[in-house]
Amino acid sequence: MDDLLLLVHRIPFPPNKGDKIRSYHLLRHLAARYRVHLGTFVDAPEDWQYVDQVRALCAGSHFAKLDPTLARLRSLGALLGGRALSADYYRDAGMRGWVERTMREHDIARVVVFSSPMAQYALPYTEARRVIDFCDVDSDKWRQYAQQKSWPMSWLYGREARTLLAYEREVARVCDSALFATEPEAQLFRELAPESDAKIGHFNNGVDTEYFSPARPYATPYAEGERAVVFTGAMDYWPNVDAVQWFAAEIFPRLLARLPDLRFYIVGARPTPAVQALGRQDGVTVTGTVPDVRPYLAHAAVSVAPLRVARGIQNKVLEAMAMALPVVVTPQALEGVQAEPGADLLLAEGAEDFAQAVLRVLGEDHGALRSRARERVERMYSWPSNLARIEARLECN
Numbered sequence: 001m002d003d004l005l006l007l008v009h010r011i012p013f014p015p016n017k018g019d020k021i022r023s024y025h026l027l028r029h030l031a032a033r034y035r036v037h038l039g040t041f042v043d044a045p046e047d048w049q050y051v052d053q054v055r056a057l058c059a060g061s062h063f064a065k066l067d068p069t070l071a072r073l074r075s076l077g078a079l080l081g082g083r084a085l086s087a088d089y090y091r092d093a094g095m096r097g098w099v100e101r102t103m104r105e106h107d108i109a110r111v112v113v114f115s116s117p118m119a120q121y122a123l124p125y126t127e128a129r130r131v132i133d134f135c136d137v138d139s140d141k142w143r144q145y146a147q148q149k150s151w152p153m154s155w156l157y158g159r160e161a162r163t164l165l166a167y168e169r170e171v172a173r174v175c176d177s178a179l180f181a182t183e184p185e186a187q188l189f190r191e192l193a194p195e196s197d198a199k200i201g202h203f204n205n206g207v208d209t210e211y212f213s214p215a216r217p218y219a220t221p222y223a224e225g226e227r228a229v230v231f232t233g234a235m236d237y238w239p240n241v242d243a244v245q246w247f248a249a250e251i252f253p254r255l256l257a258r259l260p261d262l263r264f265y266i267v268g269a270r271p272t273p274a275v276q277a278l279g280r281q282d283g284v285t286v287t288g289t290v291p292d293v294r295p296y297l298a299h300a301a302v303s304v305a306p307l308r309v310a311r312g313i314q315n316k317v318l319e320a321m322a323m324a325l326p327v328v329v330t331p332q333a334l335e336g337v338q339a340e341p342g343a344d345l346l347l348a349e350g351a352e353d354f355a356q357a358v359l360r361v362l363g364e365d366h367g368a369l370r371s372r373a374r375e376r377v378e379r380m381y382s383w384p385s386n387l388a389r390i391e392a393r394l395e396c397n
Contacts, residue, residue: 003059003106004034004394005099005128007118009090009213011063013041013050014055015208016293018268019234022135022181023114023154027057029387030112035059037102039121041066041248060106063097067088075157086138090117103128110394116164119171131393136311139165144309145238165192172196172377179204181313182336188296203390204338205313205385211294212322214374218295226263229255229358230300232293235271239309244391247306248278250351255358256283257298262362267296277362297323305333306354313337318381321345321373326361328354344369344376 012023026175030036039061042048054171055061099121103109111122113132120297121132136203139161146157172178172193178200180186186202193200198379222228231247244266252264262283266275269289279286290296297303303320310332320327327345334347341347348357361369 001033001035001257002035002110002111003108004030004112005102005108005122006030006036006038006112006123006325007099007114007373008038009115009118011040011047011050011054012038013047014053016211016230017234019237021315022133025206025383026112026133026390027054029335029383029391031057033391034110035106037061037106037108039099039102039118040064041069041090041092041095043068050168060102062095062102062197064095064144065099067303072287073317078163079153079159081395082163084167086164087117089121091120091207092223096121098143098225106148112160112390112394113171113175116168116171119175124172129394130175131179131390132171132175133179133181133390134168134172134185134189135181137168137185138311139168140188140192141239141309141311144311144364146167148309169196171192172199175199175216177201179203179390179393184336193216197263201393203386204317204381205315207315207322207377207381208383208388209322209374209378209381212297212319214298214324216294216298217287218298220296220299221290222263222265222299225261227259228263228265228296228300229262230265230303230320231305232267232269232296232303233287234317235266236269237306240268241272241275242277242309243307244278245306246308246351248281248284251355252281252283252360254352254355258359259362265296265300267293294323295317297325300325301358302358303327304354305329307333308333317345322377322381323373324370324374326366326369327373330354338380339376340375344372354383 008023012027015024036058038058039062041064043066071089075085078085111128111130113119113122140155142161146154173218180202183202186200189195264284266286267288271286280282304323307318313336314333345356348354
């Protein structure tokens with residue numbers, strides 16, 4: 001096997017945690033074909049327990065501690081230097097030194113970068129074949145944030161959108177291949193970085209359909225007599241926070257007035273104070289971290305993805321579909337998901353439209369919707385076939 005350097009911004013484990021699913025499967029796929037040397041950051045105390053499991057997949061590894069508070073403070077230096085805050089957030093001398101030694105000692109000719117901030121460690125190695133998985137066009141996410149916020153955050157987010165896009169374009173220009181999680185993301189970047197058009201592609205996420213299987217037995221986490229509407233996701237991620245706040249304020253009260261037994265469950269790690277406050281609202285439960293999200297999906301009546309700001313593919317939508325659970329999504333949450341509205345899931349725009357879509361799901365059996373959702377995921381979201389695209393980019397001459 002040849003040696004390969006893989007750079008990931010957050011430790012790629014556990015394998016079924018929303019923001020780590022893609023990086024975990026990428027690591028596992030590459031480790032079966034190369035001797036992988038992994039450089040990654042650990043930014044949460046609970047994630048140190050996974051180091052040994054990740055190290056076992058690698059020929060070499062470096063796990064750098066990242067304190068989010070200190071990293072945010074350190075990144076402020078980018079304001080004076082005209083750089084993107086996102087890149088400076090992950091700037092680390094120890095990581096840079098480990099990469100330099102690893103490249104030299106193992107004569108590495110292939111480098112895979114996961115997420116644009118990690119590209120800074122690969123840029124000096126022009127002799128290697130470098131492939132970056134941007135996942136999403138993060139600069140456009142900041143642009144959307146700027147539109148949603150008032151000054152001074154609108155100015156700060158707008159600045160980050162501009163500086164990060166310049167950085168993304170430079171990374172794509174010097175790398176051999178630039179990949180995204182969906183074709184719409186890839187097409188957006190082609191428009192933003194036309195000079196790199198020939199290098200830009202995508203590979204879809206996948207779903208472990210054996211793990212996310214409705215055929216397994218799950219003990220219900222809900223109280224007797226409840227009908228649950230569920231939202232899953234990392235609850236310190238601003239688009240998710242905005243989504244559940246909007247649903248709780250504008251949509252759920254309309255539902256509760258019609259169906260007093262209905263409950264809204266917000267399931268996900270690291271809920272912000274704003275999310276925790278929603279738990280004081282009638283009918284709303286905020287779980288925080290749970291050991292397994294599948295029981296919440298298996299016994300829910302409907303999954304909702306009321307995102308108003310979104311980039312790339314929503315794993316929460318795919319996982320619910322894999323569990324044969326009816327899903328109601330906004331247009332933003334649907335973008336990047338290859339599913340047919342009305343057949344595989346329901347699409348709604350605006351609070352009243354969204355409430356009516358949820359009521360339709362709750363008032364009918366929707367057996368066909370459930371089976372079609374599961375079939376769509378099985379057909380379109382296989383990890384091995386999707387990841388073969390990145391392998392092809394690494395091996396082409």
